[in-house]
Amino acid sequence: MNSSENNSTLVRFLSDQANLRGDTPAFFMACEDGYRSWSYDDLWNEAGRVAEMLQRRGLRKGDRAVLCGMNSVQWALAFFGCIRAGVVVVPLDVGSGDDFVQRVTAKTRPSLAFVSDAVPFSSGAFEVPKISLESLEDELTDGAAPAFVEIRSEDLVEIMFTSGTTGTPKGVMLTHTNLVSNLHAIREYIPGRSDDRLVSILPLSHTYEQMGGLPVALGAGSNVTYQTNLQPATLFKTLQDRQATMLLLVPQVMDVFMTDIGREVKRQGREKVWSRMMAISGKLPFWARRVLFRQVHQRLGGRLRFIISGGAALDPALGEKWERLGIRIVQGYGATEASPVISSHSTAKPRFDSAGLPIRDLDVRIASDGEIQVRGPNVTQGYWEDPTQTEAAFEDGWYKTGDQGFFDRDGCLHIKGRTRDMICMSNGFNVYPDDVETVVKRHPDVEDVAIVALQKGSQIEVHAVYLGIDEGVAARVTKWANTQLADHQRIRGSSIWSGEDFPRTHTLKVKKALVIEALTGKT
16 A cells, blocks of 8 residues: 555545455455355455456546445445445436436436346436446456555545435535544444354444444454345355354344244244343343344344444334343434544443443534534534435534433433424424334334324324324324323324325334325325
């Protein structure tokens, strides 16, 4: 490496890890005859071959390249290859619609697109040259190395577009300084171990999995396994094959996993035994809990030590269930604009009843209206070619997260919910939908629910939209939930969602605006 490359860049990070780890496995990819591996040296060299290919095609520092595909080693190689060439990555979620893709490409004017064959876009979605991620290696020259490109800490790494259905997409600009500072701060809370094994589940096209599943994992010398088939049976087999020690999950997926475990318990007719075991385990040390629930641990691979929860608030009751099994839960909070982590608990002192302590070098304050605001080296400078949205997102240098929260006496940050989702009642009280949803979801008959505000005449109504149950069950659930809610929180009306699932973001949060549009369209 040329010595003029800045220490605070992902290029230097990748080079240092290759020098330190050498032929230690970095990646595994499921294939027909097992798992193929790539070492840390392979990662550096293959990323170099990608960078050389980009240069051969005429791309230069500052040009943009779209990256869209399921999690895979090829995705990671394309990502790091662009970074080595100084090409700015524009990650896109595989669930993006053609119209969204066209608006993003019109705004960023990419020179190339890495796209998986499995992504169902129309032929006209990308009006730029495309490279199939599955055929990426066919595009590379054996032994090729890129021409030197001076990479500086202030250089742009990627433009992350926020999910949306209408209007102009907002592209969050993230630099090497943003990402590397966040990496170092996170590793003080979650240092990881060289024998850790991560199975990558959440999309790499978003900062949560991307940061945790690439720089953080690689910085610890861990290895990461990719499995493009995320059906539960295949996923559990991968966890067993690879003996995963850690997972990055959102609460919705944690709940899905726990529900799957519950179904197996019910299938075996062991509900009463299970209830007794769960009651006993709370009084046992963690090693004993793992012995008590050894069959569950075998299903999860036998070595799963902890789960990092992010992307949405975790119901403490769900966190408690996982810890009763002998699996530590570490919860954090973040935003794409913060690269992404803002606060976290540590693996040494895990808790799931709050979003943890602010990370190093990041200032966090609660504004007069209860909004969480942040500033620091990991915070974006703004949105790509959008000064109006950038100005609206900042106040005297503080990024306005749009989340409501507060600090407890220990300095831990608590998230109340999105400002835009907060329900302002006519009696002056504020209702946070997350609080109501947490209560409702504890009812055993509830698959999922979205709490929204509906206008009824001159009044605002707390309205529940239920998924997967009929009106009779919904009425019983509402009555039960209202006995546990404060008067101003109580559900005054309900609906049944007609589709198989709610419209969701990449972290499986319900898109409330679309739910409200559907409801009001019916009335």
